[in-house]
Each structure stands twice: as C-alpha cells, then as structure tokens.
Amino acid sequence: MSIQAEIGMLDHVDGSSQFISQDTKIICSVTGPIEPKARQELPTQLALEIIVRPAKGVATTREKVLEDKLRAVLTPLITRYCYPRQLCQITCQILESGEDESEFSLRELSCCINAAFLGLVDAGIAMNSMCASIPIAIVKDSNEIIVNPTAEQLRISLSVHTLALEFVDGGKVVKNVLLLDSNGDFSEDQLFNLLELGEKKCQELVRRLREIIQDNISPRLVA
Amino acid sequence: MAESTALETIEIHPINFPPDVLARISPELSLQRHLSLGIRPCLRKYEEFRDVIIENNTLSRYVDTENVDAKNNILGSNVLKSGKTIVITSITGGIIEENSASIKDLDDFGEDELLEVTKEDDILAEYASVYPVVEVERGRVGACTDEEMTISQKLYDSILHSRILPKKALKVKAGIRSVNEDGTFTVLYPDELENGALNGTNLKMKRKWSYVLYAKIVVLSRTGPVFDLCWNSLMYALQNVKLPRAFIDERASDLRMTIRTRGRSATIRETYEIICDQTKSLPLMINLQNIAFASNYGVIELDPESQLQDPNNAEEEVDIDMDDLKSVLIADLDTEAEETSIHTTISVITTPAGNYKQLTLVGAGAKITPEMIKRSLSLSKVRADDLSTRLNK
Numbered sequence: 009m010s011i012q013a014e015i016g017m018l019d020h021v022d023g024s025s026q027f028i029s030q031d032t033k034i035i036c037s038v039t040g041p042i043e044p045k046a047r048q049e050l051p052t053q054l055a056l057e058i059i060v061r062p063a064k065g066v067a068t069t070r071e072k073v074l075e076d077k078l079r080a081v082l083t084p085l086i087t088r089y090c091y092p093r094q095l096c097q098i099t100c101q102i103l104e105s106g107e108d109e110s111e112f113s114l115r116e117l118s119c120c121i122n123a124a125f126l127g128l129v130d131a132g133i134a135m136n137s138m139c140a141s142i143p144i145a146i147v148k149d150s151n152e153i154i155v156n157p158t159a160e161q162l163r164i165s166l167s168v169h170t171l172a173l174e175f176v177d178g179g180k181v182v183k184n185v186l187l188l189d190s191n192g193d194f195s196e197d198q199l200f201n202l203l204e205l206g207e208k209k210c211q212e213l214v215r216r217l218r219e220i221i222q223d224n225i226s227p228r229l230v231a
Numbered sequence: 232m233a234e235s236t237a238l239e240t241i242e243i244h245p246i247n248f249p250p251d252v253l254a255r256i257s258p259e260l261s262l263q264r265h266l267s268l269g270i271r272p273c274l275r276k277y278e279e280f281r282d283v284i285i286e287n288n289t290l291s292r293y294v295d296t297e298n299v300d301a302k303n304n305i306l307g308s309n310v311l312k313s314g315k316t317i318v319i320t321s322i323t324g325g326i327i328e329e330n331s332a333s334i335k336d337l338d339d340f341g342e343d344e345l346l347e348v349t350k351e352d353d354i355l356a357e358y359a360s361v362y363p364v365v366e367v368e369r370g371r372v373g374a375c376t377d378e379e380m381t382i383s384q385k386l387y388d389s390i391l392h393s394r395i396l397p398k399k400a401l402k403v404k405a406g407i408r409s410v411n412e413d414g415t416f417t418v419l420y421p422d423e424l425e426n427g428a429l430n431g432t433n434l435k436m437k438r439k440w441s442y443v444l445y446a447k448i449v450v451l452s453r454t455g456p457v458f459d460l461c462w463n464s465l466m467y468a469l470q471n472v473k474l475p476r477a478f479i480d481e482r483a484s485d486l487r488m489t490i491r492t493r494g495r496s497a498t499i500r501e502t503y504e505i506i507c508d509q510t511k512s513l514p515l516m517i518n519l520q521n522i523a524f525a526s527n528y529g530v531i532e533l534d535p536e537s538q539l540q541d542p543n544n545a546e547e548e549v550d551i552d553m554d555d556l557k558s559v560l561i562a563d564l565d566t567e568a569e570e571t572s573i574h575t576t577i578s579v580i581t582t583p584a585g586n587y588k589q590l591t592l593v594g595a596g597a598k599i600t601p602e603m604i605k606r607s608l609s610l611s612k613v614r615a616d617d618l619s620t621r622l623n624k
Contacts, residue, residue, distance in 0.1 A: 069384040076381045084574070084595040111355045111391070148354065163353045168392075174594070185599045188592040191392035193521075195587065196608055200601065 011216060013122070015130045015224045023131025027123035030158060031106030032115045036123035038131040040096030054091035054133075056082060059099045060120060062109070070109070074117055081121050081141070081172050081186045087134035096133060098124050107159045114143040114170045115162075117189070121172050122217065129221055138179055139186055140214040141172035144202050146194060153202050155209045167192025171206040179214040182207060258568035263537035271561065272568045273314070280526070280563040280614060283463070284312040285621055288471040290321055299510045306444075307472030307515070311464040314565055317451040318460045320468040322361070322444055326403060326477060326505055329439040359398045360391040361469070363446040365461055367453050382458050386446075386465060389580060393521050393588040395469070396444075400516040403440035405505060406478035418478045418508065440505055442474055444515075455565035459525035462580060463618060466522055470622060472515040476508040523588040524615040525580045528607045529564050529573035530597045532556040558597045560606055575599060577607045583616040 011029045018024035023038035041054060048055045058079050060071040082098065100120040107115045121141035128135060145157035145165035154161055162168060172187040190199070254261040254272060265272050275281070290308035292300045307322040363386040365379045390396060406420035446468065448461050489496055533556065564570060574596030580589035587608070592599055 069380045072377060072380045073384045073388070076377065080593045080595060113388075163355075165354070183598070184594040185592050186594050188590065190587070190590040191388065193394065193586055193588065194590075196585070196605070199587065199590065199604075199608075203601075 011122075011213070013126055013217070013220045015126055015220065021131075023127045023129070023133070025123050025126035025130055027119050027126065029106075029115070029119055029122075029156060031104055032119045033103040033106070034100055034116070034119045034123040035103055036098065036100045036120070036127040038096065038098050038124070038127040038133065040098075040131060040133060041091040041094035042097070044093070044095030048095055049093050052092050053088040054086060055095045056086070057095060057097045058082065058124075059097070060116075061099065061101045063102045063105045070113060074113060074120065077117055077170075077187060077189060078120055078124060081139065082124060082128070084184075084186065085125070085135055085137060085139055085174070086128065087136050090134045096128075096131075098127065100124060107162055112162050112168060114145075114168050114189070115157075115159075117141070117170050118143045118172070121187075122213070126217065126220070130224075137183055138175040138214055138217070139172055140175065140210040140217060141170065141187070142206060142209050142213060144169040144171060144206055146192070146198055146202070151198070153198070153205055155205065165192065167194040167198070169194075169202060169206075171203070171210065173207065173210040173214075175211070175214045179211065179218055182211075254568060259572045260537055262531075262568040262572045263534045264539055266531070266533055266559065267538040272566050275563075275565075277559050278562045278610060281314040281565065283618065283621065285464075285467055286310040287467055287622065290319075291471070291473070293473045293512055299512075301509050306474065307468050307470075309464045309468035309471075311460060311467065313460055315452045315454050316457065316460060318457070318464040319449045319451070320446055320461075320464040322446050322468050322472050324445065324474065325443050326440050326507075327443055329441055355391060355394075357398055358391060358394045359396045359401055359441075359443075360387050361396065361444045361446045361465070363387060363448055363461075363465065365448045365450065365457075367450045367457065369453070382461055385458060386448075386461060389462065389589050390465075393523055393580070395517050395521045395523075397516075397518060398441065401441045401443070401474075403442060403477050403505070404513075405440060406476060406508070408478050408480050408506070420476060420478070420511075440477070444469075444472065454567070455570050456527060456576075458578065459527045459563075459580075462525040466524060467622060469515070469517055470519075470522065473512040474515055476511040476513060477505050478508060479505050520584075521582065521586075521588070522619065523580045523582045523586070524611075524618040525578065525589075526562070526607075526611045526614045527564055527579070528577040528610070529561040529569060530558050530575040530577070530599060530603055531561060531573045532558045532597045556597075558600075558603070560603055562607075562610060577604065579607060579611040581608070581611045581615050583612065583619045585612050 011027065014026045016024055017026060018037055021037040021039050024036065026035045044055050048057065056079060058075045060074045060078065061067055062071055100123055102116055105116050118141040121139065125139050142155055143157060145154050145162055146167045147154060147161055147164050148166045157165065167190060169190040170187065174183040174186045175181065176183045248256065250261070262272060270276060287309050288294060288307060289310065291305050292303035304323050305321045306324050309320045311318045363383045365382045367376065367379055404420065404422055406418050408416055408418045411417055446465055448464065450457050450461065561569065561573065564573060576593045578591040579587065581587045
C-alpha cells in the first residue's frame with residue numbers, strides 16, 4: 009500500500025499534515041490546546057472539535073457521520089486528562105475524495121483518520137498510542153479481499169470496510185480495534201479473514217507512518 | 232489530655248446514598264455495582280434483550296383496503312415499542328422524473344445503451360434508498376442534533392448498501408386517463424389490460440418517473456442508543472408500503488410544441504401533471520431476502536474495586552490481578568448509565584440467515600476480542616430471526 013504523507017506544511021496552526029493514498033487526498037490541521045467556548049468545556053478532559061469538509065459543496069449529514077466516526081477513533085487515542093478545560097480543533101479538508109461520494113465514504117474516512125493522527129503528532133498533543141487505518145473491499149465473483157481499493161474496484165464490491173487499529177510498543181503490538189465499519193453483504197468467515205489481513209496491512213502502514221514522523225523530526229533534533 | 236486526643240482524631244463516616252441517587256451522582260460506579268451482582272441497572276441479565284412490541288400499518292392510508300383515506304399521505308407505517316422507548320415510522324412518497332429519460336428524448340438511443348453499459352458494473356447504482364428524517368423528542372425545539380443527523384445518514388447508507396430497495400421497484404408504471412364519449416373519465420393501466428390493447432408503443436410515453444420514499448421517524452422517551460430501534464422500525468414499515476398508482480392525461484402523452492426565440496427554434500413539451508390514483512395501489516416489491524434486523528452490544532471491563540462484597544465472608548481478602556480484567560458483553564444497551572460508561576460498542580445488522588449487512592465496532596474502552604465479536608454475531612442472528620417472525624403476527 010503506497011501512501012504519501014507530509015507533516016507541518018501549514019504555518020498558522022499548531023499541527024498539520026497531508027495524506028495521499030491513490031486518488032484520495034486529505035489535508036488536516038490541528039489547533040490546540042486552546043481556550044474552549046463555555047459550552048464545549050469539559051471539567052476534567054480535553055474537548056475535541058472535529059470538522060470534516062467535503063471536496064465539493066458544503067458539509068452535509070454525510071460529513072457529520074464522518075466526523076462522528078473520526079471522533080470515535082481519536083477520542084481514545086489522545087491523553088485527554090492532560091488538558092482539562094481545554095479544546096483541540098481538528099479540521100480535515102478533503103481535497104480529492106477518490107471515490108463516488110454518493111455511494112461510499114470509506115476511502116475518505118480512513119485517510120482522514122491517518123491524516124488527523126499525523127496532525128496530532130505534529131501539534132505535540134499527548135497521545136496514548138498510535139493508530140493506522142485502511143479501507144478494504146470484497147469484490148464480487150472472486151470474493152477477493154482488496155486492501156486500499158480503487159474507485160473502480162469499489163464499484164464492483166459486495167462489501168466495503170474501514171478498519172482502524174490501535175498500536176502500542178513502537179507499532180508492534182495491536183492493542184485494540186478502534187473502528188471497524190462494514191457495509192454491504194458479508195459472512196462471518198469473510199469478516200475474520202479481512203480482520204487478519206487488515207491487521208498485517210495496518211502494521212505495515214503504522215511502520216510507514218513512524219518513518220514519516222521520524223524523517224520529519226530528526227532534522228530538528230540537535231545532535 | 233484525654234480531651235485533646237479526642238479532638239485530634241478524625242472520624243470518617245462512610246456516606247450512604249440510596250441506589251437511585253448513586254446512579255445520578257456516579258453512573259459508572261452504580262453500573263459496576265449492578266454488574267457485580269450479575270444484573271444491569273435496568274434489571275436485565277447481561278445478554279438479555281428488551282422485548283419489542285410492534286404495530287404495523289395502523290397509520291397508513293391503506294389501513295382499510297375497501298375505503299382508502301385520500302387525505303392521509305402515509306404509504307406505510309410502523310410503531311415500535313421497546314422498553315420505555317417508542318419509535319413511530321411513517322413513510323411518505325413523491326414522484327420524480329428520471330434524468331436518464333431525457334437522453335432518450337433526444338432520440339439518440341446509442342447514448343442510452345452506452346449508459347446501460349457503464350452502469351453494468353456499478354452494483355449499487357441499481358439500488359435506491361429511503362430518505363429518512365429522525366427526530367428524537369427531548370421536549371425542546373431547535374435545530375436537529377448531531378445524533379439525529381448521524382442516525383438519519385446511517386439509515387440512508389445502510390439501506391443503500393443492504394440492497395433492499397431495487398430502483399426497478401420504484402419505477403412508475405403510469406396509466407393514462409382518457410375521456411369517454413359520454414364525458415366520463417376512465418383510467419387505463421398498461422399492466423391491467425389483459426389483451427394488451429394499450430401497450431407501451433400505443434402509449435408513446437417517453438418520459439419516465441420513479442417514486443421516492445421519505446421516512447419520518449419520531450423517537451419518544453429516548454432512554455439509550457436508538458439507531459437499532461429506528462432501523463428495525465423502518466424495516467417493518469418498508470415491508471408494508473403500498474405505492475399509489477399514477478396516471479397522466481391522454482392528451483399529454485405525446486405533446487410537442489415548437490417555439491421560436493430570437494430566431495432559434497426548439498421543441499419543448501407541454502408541462503403536464505402526473506396524478507396519483509385515489510384508491511388503487513401496488514405493494515412495494517423489496518428484496519425480502521435482504522431484510523435485516525439490527526441489534527447493539529457493549530463490552531465493559533468489570534472493575535474489581537467496585538465489586539459488592541458478600542456480607543457473609545466480608546473478611547476474605549481476594550488477591551486482585553489488575554492486569555487480568557474480566558470483560559463482559561452487554562446486549563441491547565439502555566439507560567443513561569450504560570450509554571455513558573460503556574465506550575466499546577458493537578452494532579450489527581444481519582438477516583436471519585446470517586448474511587451480515589452492517590457491522591460497526593468502536594473500541595474506545597474495553598478490548599474487543601474475536602470471541603466477543605463471534606458471540607455478538609451469533610446473538611444478532613437469533614435476535615434477527617425472532618424479530619423477523621413478528622411481522623406475520
């Protein structure tokens with residue numbers, strides 16, 4: 009799975025990242041910890057404001073669902089009790105969706121998760137663990153499990169899945185399934201097969217993400 | 232001297248709260264105390280579901296097949312009661328003109344065929360969805376909440392991806408209204424005439440229409456997560472939808488006008504109305520084998536420190552290994568305590584036969600093990616099987 013990612017391209021925010029996988033391109037900005045509005049403030053924890061902006065048009069309920077799922081993934085990742093009564097704004101702007109937006113959202117979701125993770129690292133927000141997310145499709149006829157499917161492969165898919173795993177110990181140990189969002193028509197066997205394959209692919213991706221972070225940080229370190 | 236020591240000692244009185252007060256102050260602790268007794272705050276067992284009471288088609292215009300209520304525009308309905316929560320689904324509809332028909336208007340059939348070819352490998356393009364609006368009543372007015380928006384959108388996505396509603400089923404088989412010699416109107420439908428006197432070529436109807444379905448889902452007395460209740464209610468309601476027959480006027484079936492503006496001439500059609508039949512209706516033909524039912528689960532670790540001690544052997548000190556926490560699977564989440572304290576959730580939509588249509592795992596709390604997933608999948612199948620039999624009662 010070939011991906012490209014960049015960290016810290018935006019100057020006016022605390023952290024930023026760009027994540028490109030095939031035709032999907034996301035730019036993410038993280039601002040925080042900052043002063044929250046009174047209604048957002050949580051007495052003991054960091055509040056999160058998550059915004060997803062679509063590639064075209066204004067945000068609709070479709071983006072609300074993406075925000076909801078992104079929040080489910082990011083909330084356990086961040087060490088929220090480190091920043092009581094504070095706010096962190098995470099904005100993901102989809103530059104290219106790389107899929108038919110009227111039918112699918114899995115490519116955008118998994119790229120948003122990866123982009124937001126890199127953005128949070130760049131902003132220096134305390135995190136509990138690492139995460140990596142991949143889109144998966146099972147295509148008709150061959151029943152083949154395809155990791156990171158293209159828009160054409162999605163069109164002939166029987167079921168589509170977004171998998172996000174939580175990693176600890178330098179990306180070697182899977183701690184938990186942060187999100188598995190499956191839609192379509194699938195069996196129990198297919199589900200466990202794709203979880204198994206997805207674990208391997210997520211592990212590869214998390215290694216790649218670590219490299220990207222390392223390349224970004226090491227020049228800044230004083231020898 | 233004795234007096235001063237008495238002043239220095241601090242007596243600590245444990246504060247006691249009645250269970251219902253504790254549940255408000257510390258839902259987490261209250262939940263753990265209940266779980267240590269093997270029950271939940273709602274007094275159900277770990278894997279016990281709430282019973283579901285349903286009422287089908289009581290609000291629809293086709294309740295009385297003999298005497299159709301023309302003022303009622305509900306095409307199918309369901310009222311679902313689960314615990315204290317009531318979900319009311321009413322399905323209404325509209326008719327839209329299909330865009331693809333306009334290509335045919337150009338008399339360029341080659342392009343139409345091309346469209347068919349490109350559509351061939353897009354599986355989802357053959358299916359439609361329902362446009363749901365979920366309203367969770369909370370006793371206040373204002374803009375819709377995030378929860379309402381996400382549930383509505385998830386319902387839309389899940390129906391589309393479950394392939395329950397083929398686009399074919401929503402096509403309008405329009406009839407035609409003609410004036411008889413004595414001035415009365417008769418409406419002829421192409422599929423109702425046996426001898427085929429009025430077939431497609433006679434009608435020359437080049438325009439195509441299809442129905443769109445809207446679902447209004449009202450949730451009353453919300454006590455916990457409601458996505459699965461809304462989904463199940465929508466499934467029952469969809470199964471009893473009847474689509475009204477529609478017709479157009481004979482005069483308008485193929486009417487062209489040439490207009491001329493600034494030297495350019497163009498042919499336009501006269502706009503005409505497609506009218507719904509007051510009484511006649513057809514059942515909506517959905518893919519029955521794809522009808523699936525939803526259930527939800529939570530996974531929570533039992534906190535050994537919050538366990539209620541057995542008063543008979545309160546002295547017994549049990550060595551607690553904090554690294555080896557026991558997790559339990561909780562079915563059909565309800566009550567505020569469970570909703571706020573359980574962060575790991577599993578949501579499943581499955582057919583009784585075990586074809587899974589949707590699965591959402593969120594692992595923000597306790598670890599999700601493969602055993603937990605397997606257990607929740609098998610429980611969902613049993614639940615879906617039970618719920619699917621309710622329709623025939």
